[in-house]
Amino acid sequence: MAYRETEKMRQRKAEARNKIIESTWECVAEGGFRSARVTRIAGLAGVATGTLYRHFESREDLFAEIFRLATQREVDKVAEALSVPGSAVERLDSALRKFAQRALKGPMKAWALIAEPVDPKVEEERLVYRKAYASLFEQAIRDGIAEGCLPEQNPRLSSTCLVGAISESLVGPLSPTQTAAAPGTDNHQDELVNAIVCFCIRGLTDSRS
Amino acid sequence: MAYRETEKMRQRKAEARNKIIESTWECVAEGGFRSARVTRIAGLAGVATGTLYRHFESREDLFAEIFRLATQREVDKVAEALSVPGSAVERLDSALRKFAQRALKGPMKAWALIAEPVDPKVEEERLVYRKAYASLFEQAIRDGIAEGCLPEQNPRLSSTCLVGAISESLVGPLSPTQTAAAPGTDNHQDELVNAIVCFCIRGLTDSRS
DNA sequence: GCAAGTAGTGAATCATTATTCATTCTTTGT
DNA sequence: ACAAAGAATGAATAATGATTCACTACTTGC
Structure with a gap:
């Protein structure tokens, strides 16, 4: 056995999630939901687009x-x-x-x-x-x-x-x-x-x- | 000189336009704007999709x-x-x-x-x-x-x-x-x-x- | 019936983005 | 250091439907 999810990792993930939430909110505050693009959100959060989908089922769910x-x-x-x-x-x-x-x-x-x-x-x-x-x-x-x-x-x-x-x-x-x-x-x-x-x-x- | 738009044609066009408006309204009354598809609207009006665009600039304009x-x-x-x-x-x-x-x-x-x-x-x-x-x-x-x-x-x-x-x-x-x-x-x-x-x-x- | 012009057609195209996934990179426990 | 597992990546894909446009079929006036 090898990798087992540890507290440190859990925190790091939570942090990423928060960053995504934050940057989404930033985009929304700028131009509403409709104009908030996942690429921009991910970019602002400092993660790849794909990462976003490890934290949220879909754009709509994120919203x-x-x-x-x-x-x-x-x-x-x-x-x-x-x-x-x-x-x-x-x-x-x-x-x-x-x-x-x-x-x-x-x-x-x-x-x-x-x-x-x-x-x-x-x-x-x-x-x-x-x-x-x-x-x-x-x-x-x-x-x-x-x-x-x-x-x-x-x-x-x-x-x-x-x-x-x-x-x-x-x-x-x-x-x-x-x-x-x-x-x-x-x-x-x-x-x-x-x-x-x-x-x-x-x-x-x-x-x- | 040859074809010149005549009253008869004007009427026929107006009729088509009305049919389109009517069928759009029918679609909207059924499921709102979002779910109204231009193909369905055209179908109901008995015209081709392209015809719709001779009467309206775009789907949004029609709406x-x-x-x-x-x-x-x-x-x-x-x-x-x-x-x-x-x-x-x-x-x-x-x-x-x-x-x-x-x-x-x-x-x-x-x-x-x-x-x-x-x-x-x-x-x-x-x-x-x-x-x-x-x-x-x-x-x-x-x-x-x-x-x-x-x-x-x-x-x-x-x-x-x-x-x-x-x-x-x-x-x-x-x-x-x-x-x-x-x-x-x-x-x-x-x-x-x-x-x-x-x-x-x-x-x-x-x-x- | 013909030439000139307009209306109608609808399959093919295009544009837009969200979503995927094969691959690479990290972490973990031994 | 290594193997096993998860996390991250982002270029490629997919899906959706509106829109286009090359073509055909009419209308009109002569």
Whole structure:
């Protein structure tokens, strides 16, 4: 007997894997998924194209993984914003704000996650991601109804509407052409975020009904 | 001198063009843009693949054209719903309802128009289409503010939120896998439409502020 | 029916990249 | 140092479908 996988090797492989993930993310942040070429990714990671396939089943799988990771970060941030003390409405307000602000800070990444046309496997991940957001919001809405600070409503539907409203409002500002043309001032962005959050909160809270 | 294009020929060509448009739409209604093959489209239209290229610059251009046409119909319907007499809120309510109902009646078509990942040229058309909706809603919101039945707000942003909320709520129910699994009863759909419209109208009308 | 021009054809081509795999290079335990 | 096993390589391949284009079949006006 001879070669047996050792800790050192395991680490080295993990490192390579991370490098690949990193360079993929770099490519995506540059021009989205569609324009990220495996050759470029491998090149950036300092490995041969073939090596990439020792770590990931396929380009699509690699992308799905990247998507999952990036997404997890975002969802965690929103979850965090929702888990501070305060009324449900306050918590929702801060979570929506967080979502929008983060998106505007990394427009290309946000566009890739929210709106870029992607391959089926990645699209699947996107649905998961949107559901994750919706679930978070949904729970907060339920809390709000229980607390009495939100009127009776279908929490699932309302949360989906939140995700849609905020995503759509950001697509314009995020889309690559738009971004290139008009970077947008901080002030402008704050205003945008305010208006979006305003609409969303109103959508949930109407004091009639 | 000899051959000169005549009315008869012009008509015949127009007919062929229409046939191509029709069969493209048929393919799209079946499985979206991505899976629509030019060979199949040509076959259905009863022409050779090459002929298709005498009528359209490229597959993408053909798709963009189809998209534009389909979109125009939808936008017109919503415009119609907005142009009846009544308060702005009533008119918006009926327009949102129309939008949702039409989408649920032709799920695959709606999915292709609203959410399917598409090529750049088509995506461009999609932005135009969304803007068209947003503009319609925007005007109605302005009217509402003037009438006093809606509070002060950023009409452009609010209208974008409307489009987003309604699109997103429909994506789940529309996506091909979902549709195949659960056709959804008429009753269920009515409920869905109600909840969406409810959220949207609340988003616009909150009686505080 | 003929000449001049246009429309239609569809098999062959092309372009694009992801993926493979025969080969070379490393690691490991003895 | 050696044999056994795995890891890395990257040029060659493969697959996919849109697009082309040399050719045939029409139309037209005389």
